[in-house]
Structures are given as C-alpha cells and as structure tokens.
Amino acid sequence: MNIGDVAERAGLPPKTIRYYEDIGLVTPHRGANGYRAFTEQDVHKLAFLARARTLGFTIEDCRALLALYEDESRASSEVKHIAEEHLAQIDEKLAQLQQMRDTLAHLVHACHGDDRPDCPILSDLACKAS
Amino acid sequence: MNIGDVAERAGLPPKTIRYYEDIGLVTPHRGANGYRAFTEQDVHKLAFLARARTLGFTIEDCRALLALYEDESRASSEVKHIAEEHLAQIDEKLAQLQQMRDTLAHLVHACHGDDRPDCPILSDLACKAS
DNA sequence: ATAGGGGTTCCAGTCACTGGAAGGTCAAGG
DNA sequence: CCTTGACCTTCCAGTGACTGGAACCCCTAT
Incomplete structure (x- = not known):
C-alpha cells in the first residue's frame, strides 16, 4: 500500500508517517520504484501510534508502548506504569x-x-510584576 | 543594572532576557564595557512580560499587550479582546x-x-486504532 | 506526448527558549 | 601586580513533533 492510502487509514498525514520512519517507529519496505510499500501490520502500527498520540503520549512513550505491544511476554504493569506517569503529568498540567x-x-x-x-x-x- | 540583578528581580533567566532583546521586546542601553544597562522601566517591562507569560500569553500576545500598556490612549476593549481570545483557547485546551x-x-x-x-x-x- | 496526481529527498521553519563554548570584564584577596 | 572566580558578551546548536516548500521522479489516462 502507498503512503497516501496508509495516511487515510491510519489518520495521519503522509509527512508525519515519513517522519515516523525517520525516527525509527516504522520501517516499511520499498517497492521497485522506490515507493514505500506498507503492510497491514504497518498500518496497524501507525494507527496505534495515532491513537497513543491523541492520548498525549510523547513519541518516546509511544516507542516504549509499541515495544511492549509487540512483546508477547510483557508484564501489563510496565504499560500501566507508563500510563500512570503520563496521567500524573496530565493532572499537573490540568x-x-x-x-x-x-x-x-x-x-x-x-x-x-x-x-x-x-x-x-x-x-x-504591571502590579503583580513590580 | 546588570542582567543578573534584573533576572532576579523580574523572575526571568538571563538567557531569556537576552532572547527578549533579540526579538525586540526590550531594548536596554549598553555601558562602556558592552554590558547591558537596564533601567527601572526595563525591569518593570520584563516583570510585566514574566507575568503575562505565566498567564500563558504567547510572545506575540505579550508584544501587543506591552504596546497597549505603553499606549496611554488605548481602549481597554483591545486588551480585553486579546485576553478573551486567549481565554477561549485555554478553555478549549482544558x-x-x-x-x-x-x-x-x-x-x-x-x-x-x-x-x-x-x-x-x-x-x-490497538483496537481503537484498527 | 502530455497532464495530473501521486510519490521521493532534503532543507528550513515553527515556538520559546536552553545549553554550551570561547572569550572579555570586574571586584576582592594575597 | 596577579590571580581567582563570578559575572558578562556573542554565537551556534538543540529541544518536540512535526510542517511547508522546492526540486525531482513515477504512474496512469487521454
């Protein structure tokens, strides 16, 4: 699948997807013409990223979550830990x-x-300033 | 007054004050040694900026507010307008x-x-993502 | 053959600073 | 007078997460 279709399905602009490849979040193969050739799995990963980003996770959080997602033997406590830290930050910001x-x-x-x-x-x- | 003292009094790091000069928010004079020489008015302006920034106004908002602050014949409606727009953005973000x-x-x-x-x-x- | 709508890379800009290097200046102490 | 240390100066680069634009390539339909 080409980047345009993937962008539509994952809900991310093509530019962002290229950026995610740059920083190693996805690694699509290339076709003979040099175009990126995305698999269903890639699309899924990108949609996962899009969702995590809308929840306000940083890119580095996303990287960690993705690794945990792909690790079948992960402990859910690790995921929960990341989410809790993030939640605390959101609360502070709120x-x-x-x-x-x-x-x-x-x-x-x-x-x-x-x-x-x-x-x-x-x-x-002015006054609070003085 | 030197930048260090100003920084303390205005509640801004020296780096930030230099940056504010770079972008034209303040224009301190220079002493014979090349050091910035701040007046009381400069300090007041910088403290004004610090306060506006803690309220979340952008730098461009600050520039406009500062101009209004220094304009004796301003209409308070102009200030209110800026503040209301900002408030709306905060509400959205919240x-x-x-x-x-x-x-x-x-x-x-x-x-x-x-x-x-x-x-x-x-x-x-993963699911919301699919 | 050409027109358009994809795709590709790379560079620069966003916002508001912040860190660091390399060097000049000043006041106090020996 | 010399040194030490704290301060000041400029300039360059990096932050996070993209985004815009230029210049160029590719594919399909007419």
Missing part, C-alpha cells in the same frame, strides 16, 4: 491550566472593555 | 486535556498491572 484560566477569567470579567484606557488586566500584569 | 485524562484514567483503572501480559491499555490503543 491544574496549572485551570489556575491560569481562573486568574484570566477573573481579569476579563473585571475589565469593562470600552473606549477608556483604564484596564484591570494591564494593571494586574 | 476540554481536550480533560477528555484525555478521563480516557486515560479509565484505562489505567482497568489495567490490573501485574506480571501477566494482557492489558486493556494496549488493547484500547
């Missing part, structure tokens, strides 16, 4: 983002947003 | 992250995480 959101929402709410120059948002940025 | 978190938490919960190889996390990655 908390930070929520904090930012609250502060910003408060400021936006306080700003009347008209033609006059006085603005609580700028005041906050 | 929703995505929350969605990711829920899915991942569910999977982590479902995985027994022992020595056996069967793992709902990998199953999900």
